Amino acid sequence: MDNTRTFTEMMDRYQSEIWQAIGDTFTMVGISIAAAVLIGLPLGTLLYLTKKGQLYENLYLAGVLNSLVNIIRSFPFLLLVVFLIPFTRMVVGTSIGTEAASVPLSIIAIAYYARLVEQALLDVPRGVVESARSMGASGLQIVFRFLYVEARSGLVLGLTTSAISFISYSTVVGIVGGGGIGDFAIRYGYQRFETDVMVYMIILMIILVQAVQFTGSLISRLIDKR
Template sequence: MISFLNQLMPNVFQYYKELGQALVDTLYMVSVSGIIGAIIGIPAGVALVVTRKGNILENKMVYSILGTVVNILRAIPFVILLTAITPVTRFIVGTTIGTIGAIVPLIFAVAPFIARQIESTLLEVDSGVIEAAKSMGSSPMEIIFRVLILEGLPGVVYALTIAIINLISYSAVAGTVGGGGLGDFAIRYGYQYFKTDIMVVTIIILLIIVNIVQFIGEFLMKKLSH
């Protein structure tokens, strides 16, 4: 079996150490940027909901400014964003290449995406439940944590799942411009040297990761649904 696989994918076995490191780099980039992006994006999404007109903390200025920033960042294609914030990336982490250099633009890309996903999810929470909480004297913070987030938790989990899947895609794009990870491995050892087996195996690995994330996300969403 090993002999057959070696004949089928000779280049993959030749660069298996580099492939393993590329996989670790991708998981590292996605994990770090995903966690930081969620820390920024979830509160931003909640703020977009509670400060909109007619909601518990209505504030037109905050909603307009936050919504505009989110819209601008979401409108920029990731490849352009990578280069556009190069000075910011260099200022924050001291480099614009490798996995460390890719994390900053990944955060800039995923945080606004999460914010809009969270906003969309929380807007689906039954307004009657919110009104009931207000009538019982709940404070805005109590409504946010005990009603909005708790009622919308399955949707929040699903939103984060989609965000992570997008991050995997973004990380592969980052690899094409020196960001490291599986994208970099595929370009460096596969595309540039016309080694099709490396390209195919990289794609298969990315598909497996995406499907695992999707499965876990859907499992958690079903467990949290009520």
């Protein structure tokens, strides 16, 4: 192994593999973010609305949803990937590849973001909801015109935190052939004893995480009108 190899030399040697790994990471994280927004956001909202003293109080439903979210979040992600292989095969027709890896990643994303959504909505002053109800706003109007508007900064920060976690989780889906930057670092860096390749990939991951954090924080500040 040549420990003095530069980043350019590494790119020349593994260019196609690196771009494939980057594409796989963006695909997995993109799918998980979409799942978090499309399913995790409504689920988190329902968790909030069915809590004691809230608009649609239903302690039984709240208990079921809370238990479901807690169970999913308590699973070590690697074990969740293995546990969901039959379900993954049923959903996408295979248990190997980037699409297959996106299934368990999406499920953990939904549960993870749902909890952050619930917390963001709980931070909204109760007076906001009471004011909306006194004005005759419907349930949907209260959610979309008041709760989401007041909590928008926290929702964006929660999604940013979630996205960073998804990037981290994506590094272990090599067990089902998911690919990605982390998998590339393990296969081409660690397993081939090419430490410089692993270091460069770690740096790339750090840059990606910092970019996501900076973008999310910036958007959160811009839309926070409090």
